[in-house]
Amino acid sequence: MGKKKQKTKLRKRGLPPGTLVYTGDRDAHPAHVLTIAYNEIDYTEINGFDDAFLLQHKEFVRWIDVRGLTDTTLIEKIGHEFTIHPLALEDVLNTGQRAKLDEYENGLFFSLPNLRFDHDNLEIIAEQVSIFVGNRFVLSFQEDPDDTFAFIRNRCSESIGRLRKKSSDYLAYSLVDNIVDGYYLVLDDIENHLGQLEENLHTNGANPVSKARIFELKRVVNQLRQRLLPLRDAVTRFYRTDSELIDDANRLYLRDVVDHVAQLIDGVDNEREILAGIEALFHAEASNRLNHSMRLLTVISTIFIPLTFIVGIYGMNFDNMPELRQPNGYFIVLGIMGCLMVGMMAYFKVKKWL
Amino acid sequence: MGKKKQKTKLRKRGLPPGTLVYTGDRDAHPAHVLTIAYNEIDYTEINGFDDAFLLQHKEFVRWIDVRGLTDTTLIEKIGHEFTIHPLALEDVLNTGQRAKLDEYENGLFFSLPNLRFDHDNLEIIAEQVSIFVGNRFVLSFQEDPDDTFAFIRNRCSESIGRLRKKSSDYLAYSLVDNIVDGYYLVLDDIENHLGQLEENLHTNGANPVSKARIFELKRVVNQLRQRLLPLRDAVTRFYRTDSELIDDANRLYLRDVVDHVAQLIDGVDNEREILAGIEALFHAEASNRLNHSMRLLTVISTIFIPLTFIVGIYGMNFDNMPELRQPNGYFIVLGIMGCLMVGMMAYFKVKKWL
């Protein structure tokens, strides 16, 4: 996240605020725009952005769904049509931001990341989604060309659920709820990796592979947490805003999203605890192995070093060493050493070192 | 917890909010419903859900006790009868949630986990209990078929205590209080395990079994804590709600529940401290054993390695080694080595290494 943002800032320094520069991957995807107008009775959907169509459906709820942010002039045009504040438009293009809710005179600007989990690189991939909800209109902007909101559009066109009976605030809620639902998938993916990690630890013990995995997962979980904390603030402010755009009956739905985010944070905290537990186990096992290895070394050394000293004595070449001349000297020394060895092993056995 | 919830979310993605899908163990238990109506004078209890019976007892406090959540149409019917908001019904079925209190226009929705401790797996088992309290009615939903509220029903039918003299809010309080009381049992169970662990440590010293136990208990205690923190918020909001449903005289009882939850959290924190202490002791003992083993190794090596060098000298085969020819050479060398050994042992004794 940091990197993109900073590169942007470099490019933009010296420009006045509100200047529209897309700060993501420039030559990515051409913008794809869908304009939808609906009310309880009717539903129309056209490709592209069309002033006339909007004028014609002034009494409908209008939803402009923009996918891909490269066409800044188009975005400026949309912004102009709905008199969006330049700072909000700047935020649309300034990707890599933390989730936030900004209130403007004519609407609410909600920005949050849409998360996916990249299993191959153990990475969270974030695409910024910006939603501007005004009086009977919603603008949604995504970085990527994926049709994230197909579910919603389908529910709307088929008139499933309450969507068609409600105004723009409920549509905005539906979009946010849809993205937050996607976070559960990411949490679940991480949990699966955690499960694999624990299993791997049980089967193979502490090995470098699982150690690296612990660190990677810690980073991912921390990233997810850093995404969720500002989201909680933003969603709570969405729920509590005294803007007239939000129908009181719909606040219950927003409260539900607040609950979901709180639950996600609980889940992340739980995963952090689990990871901390695994890490502690890992350290304990490593220190255990060191202890075992040191104990083996000590036992072997303590037994054999004195014995080697004894045999060294009788390997000396003094002329006058009476023991060497005794017929049973060798066997007596062997016996003494055998006793010593058995005694020390018994001692270590009692001390539970063996 | 996480897992169940996430699986649900997967299944539900794309459905509009408020759709009723049970997210727990599907083919678990058939729903068992008990309908109770009482006032200060009368008490009637029937099996199943019966519109006519409810209509007939409109002036009574009515309590529908549902055990098992598989029959979603029944739950929808009950919800419809009492005009429960769809989001509340969704929360009833969406098990594995954190404790919460949601206020609706016609009542309060309280959801909290009913905890049991599984001694065999050292695990906390949570069943979600949802309570909806409205004007002269209470709906309670449990996942499991256990008759958790038998005590309360008994007190109600026998008219013990204040229950029959009070309205639905007091009944709801009684249900919540009953479940919170169960938390003390879990805390007590964990404390017993902690006691066993400490005893085991004193008798057997740091061993792998108790190490594994420490980690398991830490996880359990953290889980319990993660359950209690949102419960404190929910109960506090229950106590402080300005809903007209709560009689001011009954707030004192809710405050009592708040106190209990605070006390439970104190207890959990205490157990965390104890576990941290045990863990620190464990680490200290492990490092102590390493120290002991290294010191033994050092002492043995420091004494015998130089001596072995000396005997090695006199094991050399040079033609001209005058000492070897001296009649007492052997005994002099033995004497010198004996002195060296005694000296070094004295040195280590003074240094408290032995």
Next chain:
Amino acid sequence: MGKKKQKTKLRKRGLPPGTLVYTGDRDAHPAHVLTIAYNEIDYTEINGFDDAFLLQHKEFVRWIDVRGLTDTTLIEKIGHEFTIHPLALEDVLNTGQRAKLDEYENGLFFSLPNLRFDHDNLEIIAEQVSIFVGNRFVLSFQEDPDDTFAFIRNRCSESIGRLRKKSSDYLAYSLVDNIVDGYYLVLDDIENHLGQLEENLHTNGANPVSKARIFELKRVVNQLRQRLLPLRDAVTRFYRTDSELIDDANRLYLRDVVDHVAQLIDGVDNEREILAGIEALFHAEASNRLNHSMRLLTVISTIFIPLTFIVGIYGMNFDNMPELRQPNGYFIVLGIMGCLMVGMMAYFKVKKWL
């Protein structure tokens, strides 16, 4: 604390709230009751609880001092006489609670532990003291038979200080202040033990006795802290309550108690820091000793193992080993080894390993 409380809860489950069961040590002490009535002019004190006496002194400040909680019927009778809420009476008997202030319609219920330090077991012993202050009456309940409030009673009967000139709120303040003063003794006792511990560490170095002591003191300090944190809340709420029972002029005294508790918490935090420092020193010394022992081992091994190899060479029995035949071979080898030994010792001296 935990244990007692939980046992209680087990015994009580299924009983309606407000049922009076003493949860402490059942066959402990018979209750001892003292009834006092005073105003600025008069002071009367009788043994036992007497309705007539109370009726007669209705215009006086009346203080019922109950020591020992086994006689629940007596406590119920007192509660009935002053129309105390059943939950407050339950809290009186439900010992082992955290400090709290509960406001009732006719008075304030203050519960806090009276602490003593058991030097032999390094333990904090807590006795619950409950104080109910109403309009011109104060009820105080203690678990133990010690005459904790003798000082206060004396000051009252001798008319020392402002006590006789003030109403029940000042009496309640005096009782609380008296108990909080006792906390300083506990803090001081712990500090003395800390001082002994530090001295012991300086004289004897890190030894197992002081290690065990560190862990015991940490536990005690944490317990004290866990007692103080809820007490701060309770005392602050006592000071800030808008109850008409508290004369504004007396709030200054309550503020003083708040200051004392804050100071006690500062003191406990200070002791925690000191203990953490001692523990860190302890670890540092342990790791230092390990380092020393490893270095000695390394020096001895590095010097003598190569030398032993050399003497081993000349202990081989090859027929053709020219060095062995040279007349000065032995002395040359001895000289070389001597140089090696001196060289390596010099090297280790320079490296500060010796």
Next chain:
Amino acid sequence: MGKKKQKTKLRKRGLPPGTLVYTGDRDAHPAHVLTIAYNEIDYTEINGFDDAFLLQHKEFVRWIDVRGLTDTTLIEKIGHEFTIHPLALEDVLNTGQRAKLDEYENGLFFSLPNLRFDHDNLEIIAEQVSIFVGNRFVLSFQEDPDDTFAFIRNRCSESIGRLRKKSSDYLAYSLVDNIVDGYYLVLDDIENHLGQLEENLHTNGANPVSKARIFELKRVVNQLRQRLLPLRDAVTRFYRTDSELIDDANRLYLRDVVDHVAQLIDGVDNEREILAGIEALFHAEASNRLNHSMRLLTVISTIFIPLTFIVGIYGMNFDNMPELRQPNGYFIVLGIMGCLMVGMMAYFKVKKWL
């Protein structure tokens, strides 16, 4: 930071508050002053400070840009001209302060550090910038002679963006925004160093150079964080002030700065997490190497010490050692030792020690 400030305080002790003493590097740079007056139509810029010019442009927005703080009489003169409170002037000269916003009767005083990253010494270099915004005037004071605000002045003279259409509050915002933008560069620089560090760790493993680098970067990141936390408070208070100087339409821009600072803090926290991860990896690798080295030592010792004992036995010089006389004795002993060696190596292979 600390040092400069403290030196100052030493110099100033005994002087009344509000005395103007520059606390930075005295003989640094001579002050350079630029006086600008502009409105929507006109823009004039002169060198130096000129009362007449200011009087003449009373209806314009006037901006005095002072670079270098050595000329205290000039600063006093400017302060007198705009009736700046002596404490504000003292703060201008008292460099090395934390970011703050102080409200005065006739304006707002904003002070924040302008940060640069010194790559050679891995250090953050801070220059204090003070901004006083009053009714239609802005005073800006920098320590260094760099023309930090050239961008802004350019935008103003060329009438790019909204600057010329707005009043002094927007100018102040632009200055603050410009400096905060510079923080992204510092964050980016640190991130680059982090990247190099990680790469270095992957290529060369844990080495002393990267260890030193970790500690240096931790210090830098902590410094940056300590700069940002008070800045967040100051900027938030700037955004929330109810001063009439701030036009409500411009608050949106200030909110944007608040967002940027929050994002910077997120970025810093992220870097802290990364550093903690690297440090943990570092420790893990170090302990891993110790483990490896101990295991090698143990394996070698466990294999060869017993074997050396055996050869020592047959090196003894007893007269009667039957084995020595057997023709195949030597080969049998060699064979037994070979088997032992192979057996132990197999054992260690199975145990994964080799």
Next chain:
Amino acid sequence: MGKKKQKTKLRKRGLPPGTLVYTGDRDAHPAHVLTIAYNEIDYTEINGFDDAFLLQHKEFVRWIDVRGLTDTTLIEKIGHEFTIHPLALEDVLNTGQRAKLDEYENGLFFSLPNLRFDHDNLEIIAEQVSIFVGNRFVLSFQEDPDDTFAFIRNRCSESIGRLRKKSSDYLAYSLVDNIVDGYYLVLDDIENHLGQLEENLHTNGANPVSKARIFELKRVVNQLRQRLLPLRDAVTRFYRTDSELIDDANRLYLRDVVDHVAQLIDGVDNEREILAGIEALFHAEASNRLNHSMRLLTVISTIFIPLTFIVGIYGMNFDNMPELRQPNGYFIVLGIMGCLMVGMMAYFKVKKWL
């Protein structure tokens, strides 16, 4: 701090609150009193406390500066003269307290420690200063006889700065500001010690002296922090009090003190970070040395233990050992061992163990 306080409490238990007992070093210094009266025009200063003088200067700002607290009757007399609340007088004598601001009906009581740094014992020495500011009078009480406020008195008598033009609140501010300024000196002293410590570490590496120093400085820094945190609260409440005694124009000066304390806390936190960094470096170096020593041991053992085994083989006395009879056997074995040695050293070189 704790000790003094606790000793006091012991002595005082059983006395009613508000009893005046000096809790510091009893036979320390006789009290020294200075009475000052001034207004914009006049300044008079007399030794001792004189009712008549005070009566005569009723319209002046009167400042009683008491140094040494042993004469409790004098303090009681002063307290009586200005109708100071007994609790405030008790706090004056009850030394060793945390900083606090208490509001009384006729004035504000501010108590804060005056700090000095004892370089020899690396200790912070605190003297309690109590300031009571009422309508046109200030009472200041110090424990020690040092003339701490000479600067202020001088500024007052010489009419430097605003002091003479302002009322008692500005005088109280000046006293507090003067003491807080002294904290910078302590912070600076600690910083100097930190600098020496770092230098010592760079020159001599991790040695026991610097380890002890780290722990001492940590304790000192923590003590300073524990002094500053309550001071921040007290000063903030001084700044925010709605007492009529504080002239709104003077609040700006109090805000300045709040800023200073915040800056001091920043400085202390910075020092804590630095100390934590040094400690981490220290640990890293210690573990590094252990690693080095283990590696040397391992290398020496791994090279020479097998070689010693080989020479042991040819030191055996078997009759039939063909190698021994070969004329070049000795040289071949020497050659093989030489190769082994070179090979292993090359291996360790490659592995970077040498």
